[in-house]
Amino acid sequence: MKTMTCSQLGGACDKAFSANTFEEIAEQSKQHGMEMFKSQDAAHLDAMQKMQSLMKDPAAMGAWYESRKAEFESLPED
Numbered sequence: 001m002k003t004m005t006c007s008q009l010g011g012a013c014d015k016a017f018s019a020n021t022f023e024e025i026a027e028q029s030k031q032h033g034m035e036m037f038k039s040q041d042a043a044h045l046d047a048m049q050k051m052q053s054l055m056k057d058p059a060a061m062g063a064w065y066e067s068r069k070a071e072f073e074s075l076p077e078d
Ligand SMILES: [Zn+2]
Pocket: 006, 007, 011, 012, 013, 014, 015, 032, 036, 044
């Protein structure tokens, strides 16, 4: 298992997620983001807005995703 925080994954807090693959950890971060969206957490809404503008540019989004994934791969196992 490897651990990354919400903020490392484009979020806004230090909540830690653990998973064996980047896809899993990205999914956990997404679920957490949706909960924060429901509770209208200002810091997360702001982070989400930045992600959404990134998503309008598929090349930039792809580069962001790959760099997060590379960071995950380079982490030591827990
Ligand atoms: Zn968070």
